[in-house]
Amino acid sequence: MTAENCLFCKIVAGDLPSESVFESETTFAFKDINPAAPLHVLVVPRRHIEDASVVTAADGPVLADMLMAARAVADAAGLATPQRGYRLIFNIGPDSMNSVPHLHLHVLGGEPLKGHFGIA
Ligand code: 5GP
Numbered sequence: 001m002t003a004e005n006c007l008f009c010k011i012v013a014g015d016l017p018s019e020s021v022f023e024s025e026t027t028f029a030f031k032d033i034n035p036a037a038p039l040h041v042l043v044v045p046r047r048h049i050e051d052a053s054v055v056t057a058a059d060g061p062v063l064a065d066m067l068m069a070a071r072a073v074a075d076a077a078g079l080a081t082p083q084r085g086y087r088l089i090f091n092i093g094p095d096s097m098n099s100v101p102h103l104h105l106h107v108l109g110g111e112p113l114k115g116h117f118g119i120a
């Protein structure tokens with residue numbers, strides 16, 4: 001399903017440009033336009049899901065695909081564990097400053113990240 005007027009649905013469809021770094025049948029990964037770390041990629045499901053709070057058991061396979069896409073992106077950037085590593089973040093709702101209502105997994109890394117939970 002593609003939601004009308006959804007920014008990330010348009011990026012997945014190629015109707016808006018993005019710098020894609022990984023694609024699979026169910027996922028699409030592209031560089032964040034305003035990177036908070038040397039590696040900052042967004043992994044999204046091709047199918048519109050609003051955010052992580054509405055995920056159900058039926059979404060399990062696509063969630064696993066998103067985690068495997070994140071690993072592929074990080075490994076390709078030289079951030080494979082156990083030597084390096086990276087941080088994965090889902091923002092949900094206003095308190096998290098979630099701004100785009102299409103599920104996206106932030107993949108952050110490339111330097112020792114500040115704090116345990118912050119990204120700035
Ligand atoms: P959120 O704050 O919703 O968790 O994350 C949304 C992310 O999308 C932000 O980090 C923001 O920089 C990124 N973003 C917003 N619009 C665009 C865009 O048009 N292209 C790309 N590549 N990233 C975007």
Ligand code: ZN
Binds near residue numbers: 002006008
């Ligand atoms: Zn969407």
